[in-house]
Each structure stands twice: as structure tokens, then as C-alpha cells.
Amino acid sequence: MTETERPRLPLIEICVEGIDGLLAAQAAGADRVELCASLIEGGITPSFGTVRTALELATIPFHVIVRPRGGDFLYSEAEYRSMLADVGALAELGVAGVVVGCLAADGTIDEQRMSELVKAAGSLNVTCHRAFDMTHDPTEALETLIRCKVGRVLTSGQRDTALEGADLLADLVRQAGDRIIILGCGGLDPENIGKVRRKTGLSEMHFAALKDMPSAMRYRNPGVGMGGTDLDREYRNTVTDEAMVAATIAAARL
Template sequence: MTETERPRLPLIEICVEGIDGLLAAQAAGADRVELCASLVEGGITPSFGTVRTALELATIPFHVIVRPRGGDFLYSEAEYRSMLADVRALAELGVAGVVIGCLAADGTIDEQRMSELAQAAGSLNVTCHRAFDMTRDPTEALESLIRCKVGRVLTSGQRDTALEGADLLADLVRQAGDRIIILGCGGLDPQNIAEVRRKTGVSEMHFAALRDVPSAMRYRNPKVGMGGTDLDREYRNTVTDEVLVAATIAAARA
């Protein structure tokens, strides 16, 4: 499916980690995928081997997050240069879109960097991720993104969940009009997704349907971990739950 072929609304985007997540999301009926690495950090740029494999296997469009690290969205000059290089490389590979976000220290959108990244993306779809939810003034931030020629913004209405942020999401949909797409997110599941759609009027919705599964490793070393203090993390994998994706999509369109 191409980006110009409009599926039945709401359009559903699934946030996934890696190839297996993409395959699960598209098998469950997703319209689009946001392809990431390390969702435990909120998503960072996946490897280009991952992106190339995704291009070979994907039957739906996918957008690639360009985020060099976890943490805040105030980047050093070297980090920003790496983001520009990633966007240009992804454009050459032919992905459907990129997902970016840069803030200034005062909590505003960094318009110079966002404009340059959008320009580097060329004809790709450009989404601002939830860096938007960390801005000091969402009304001002939305106008900034429009000036930067960003095509959509991922937001929970500056709250932890879309239900909590529903009033602001509805305001943003009205403010956006047909100038930018509001991609609603934040704790969406089969129990609440229809209510959020009804309250906000968003035409596109985004969620990650994840579950932990035990590692298939038979040998386990209990004395060492690969980071942090959770020694069991090396023997627990987080995957996209195909059944939950399908159930949430069905609930959104019921």
C-alpha cells in the first residue's frame, strides 16, 4: 500500500522494534509502521541493515525514527549532524517517511533544525514525534511545525495518555485543519481507542501493542547482566503482540 492509498479511517500506525515487530504489525492489519530500535528508551534510530531488510519484507509503508539517543531532544551539533546524515541516507534508500524532533532549551521547537531536516527528507513524509509533548506551548509549537513543513505530529495531548490529553488533542485537530495531521497516541488499547477517536476527531492513531516473552535461551548466567540492575532482562524479550494489534484496530473501527 502506498501513502496515497487511504485506508478506512482511522489510519492505524503501530510503533515497533525491529523486523519481527514490523511483520507482526502488518500481519495484524496495520496501515503503517513506525520502525524503531530500543523502545525501552522511547525509540532510537534502527540500524540500516534493519531498514534494508524492512524494505525487502514490508507490504505496508513504514516511517523510520531518526533519534540518535534516548533522553531529551536538545542535541549537540555532532548529534544533529548525524541526524541530517541519517535522514539523507534514508531518503536515498527510499523509505516512506522519517520521524524527527528537535527542541530548543526554552521548550520551543527548534525551527532552524526542523526545517533543515524536513528539507533533507525531500519527498518523504515527515512526522514530529512526541518531542512535541515536551514543548511549553502546544499552540505555538504546532504553528512552528507547520512553518517547518512537517506533515504530521505525534502527540498524546501533552499528557501520559490520550484519554487524559483528549481536550488538547481535540483543540489541536481544530487548529491543524488541513495544514498538518494530528497523529493521536498514548496508552491506546481495545477498551479506550474508540472513545479517544470520538472525543478528539483524530484521523490517524498510533500505539505499541507489546508483551514480554521468555527468552528461548537454555543456558542462563545468573551472575551478569548487560546493563542496569535487571539481571533477568537478558532472558526476556519484548515483542509486538499481533493479536492485541488486531483487537485494537477492530475496536477503533467498530
């Protein structure tokens, strides 16, 4: 499916980690995927090997997050230059879109950097990720993104969940009109996604349906961890739950 074809509303985007997540999401009926690495950090840029393999296997559009690290969205000049380089390379590879976000220290959208990233993306779709939810004035931030010619903004309504942020999400949908797409997210599941959609009027919704799976490793070294103190993390994989994706999509379209 191309991005010009219109799926049933709401359009559903699934946030995934890696190729297996993409394949599970598209098998479950997703309309689009946000392709990430390291969702434990909120998502960072996946390897270009991952992107190339995704281009070979994907039957739905996918957008690639361009985020050089976890943490805040206030980037050094070197980090920002790496983001520009990644966006340019992804455009050359031919992905459907990129997902980016830069803030200034005062909690506003970094308008210059976002405009430059949009320019580097060329014809690609550009989404501002949940850096938007860390801005001090969402009304002003939305107008800034519109000036930057960003195509959509991912937001939970500046709350932990879309259900809690539903009032602001509804306000943002009205403010956006047809100038930018509001992509709603935040703890969406089969029990609440329909209520959130009815309350907000969202035409696009985004969620990650994740579950932990035990590693298939038979040998386990109890004395070594690859980071932190949670040694069991080396033998636990977080994967996209295909059945949960399908159930949540169905609930969104009742």
C-alpha cells in the same frame, strides 16, 4: 499499500521494535509502522541493516525514527549532524518517511533544525515525534511545525495518555485543519481507542502493543548482566502482540 491509497479511518500506525515487530503489525492489519530500535528508551534509530531488510519484507509503508539517543530532545551539533546524515541516507534508501524532533532549551520547537531536516528528507513524509509533548506552548509549537512543512505530529495531548489529553488533542485537530495531520497516541487499547477517537476527531492513531516473552535460551549465566541490575532482562524479549494490534484496530473502527 502506498501512502496515497486511503485505508479505512482512522489510519492506524503501530510503533514497533525491529523486523519481527513490523511483520507482526502488518499481519495484524496495520496501515503503517514506525520502525524503531530500543523502545525501552522510547525509540532510537534502527540499524541500516534493519531498514534494508524491512524494505525487502514490508507490504505496508513504514517511517523510521531518527533519534540518536534516549533522553531529551536538545541535541549537540555533532548529534544534529548525525541526524541530518541519517535522514539523507534514509531518503536514498527509499523509505516512506522519517520521524524526528528537535527542541530548543526554552521548550520551543527548534525551527531552524526542523526546517533543515525536512529539507534533507526531500519527498519523504516527515513526522515530528513526541518531542512536541515536551513543548511549553502546544499551540505555538504546532504553528512552528506547520511553518517547517512537517507533515504530521505525534502527540498524546501533552499527557501520559490520549484519554487524559483528549481535550487538547481535539483542540489540536481543529487548529491543524488540513495544514498538518495530528497523529494521536498514548496508552491506546481496545477499551479506550474508540472513545478517544470520538472525543477528538483524530483521523490517524498510533500505539505500541507490546508484551514480554521469555527468551528461548536454555543456558543462562546468573552472574552477568548487559546493563543495569535487572539480570532477568537478558532473558526476556519485548515483542509486538499481533492479537492485541488486531483487537485495537477493530475497536477503533466500530
